[in-house]
């Protein structure tokens with residue numbers, strides 16, 4: 001059997017085994033991760049500039065919303081990366097993470113204008129930005145086999161604080177949205193209608209908030225396992241999706 005070098009593919013090393021990805025996949029992932037790092041850096045700079053110029057976070061969401069929506073939506077590709085196997089991680093874990101972010105951006109913060117100036121929005125935006133700059137630069141340097149230790153350290157330590165804080169920001173934002181949604185009936189479908197279906201967005205938001213209780217610990221435990229694997233070299237038996 002040809003080795004990674006013989007057939008032109010590149011070997012991606014982890015602590016215990018070697019994985020191969022094609023040169024095309026490597027090029028695509030490198031481009032994707034550089035683009036995402038740059039996108040979140042643009043957001044960081046825009047947020048810092050806004051705060052220094054205006055002295056308040058009010059109006060910040062509106063000023064960065066286009067860039068945020070673009071780069072957060074682009075992250076849908078991460079589910080595809082797992083599904084086609086160019087990234088070795090769980091489709092379910094990635095799917096929950098990405099869909100909850102997209103939901104927060106499009107169906108909560110973007111749709112409910114009255115909550116855009118809440119402190120909780122600033123909280124999750126700052127946390128997401130720090131997380132994503134660290135995460136995508138980790139993937140980029142890792143793919144290029146030049147990973148500085150401080151980036152690896154940051155990727156597998158900062159989440160211990162940032163994940164719960166980010167989740168708190170998200171939950172507080174949804175909570176702040178509840179009375180507005182209940183009063184306006186927005187995004188809800190009331191009976192009677194010709195399809196005979198009803199949907200209450202207010203109760204849907206409550207269900208989403210409750211779903212954090214079983215789902216968030218799973219994501220957090222997944223990250224703790226990754227941390228032990230990458231920083232301490234522990235081996236885990238991988239389950240297929």
Ligand SMILES: CCCCCCCCCCCCC/C=C/C(=O)SCCNC(=O)CCNC(=O)[C@H](O)C(C)(C)COP(=O)(O)OP(=O)(O)OC[C@H]1O[C@@H](n2cnc3c(N)ncnc32)[C@H](O)[C@@H]1OP(=O)(O)O
Nearest residue numbers: 088089094097100103131139159162163166212215216226
């Ligand atoms: C319809 C509505 C639905 C609503 C649902 C509501 C419920 C939601 C409940 C949960 C809510 C979560 C909300 C989120 C909040 C926040 O994000 S707060 C900010 C802090 N967040 C974080 O720190 C987590 C950030 N996210 C992640 O880390 C990931 O998305 C992850 C999926 C949770 C974990 O990533 P994963 O890829 O599994 O782990 P890694 O160790 O990073 O990588 C594993 C291997 O995969 C390789 N890889 C992954 N991605 C890439 C890539 N883009 N490019 C290249 N390689 C990649 C990586 O190198 C690893 O490879 P190996 O070394 O071979 O193992």
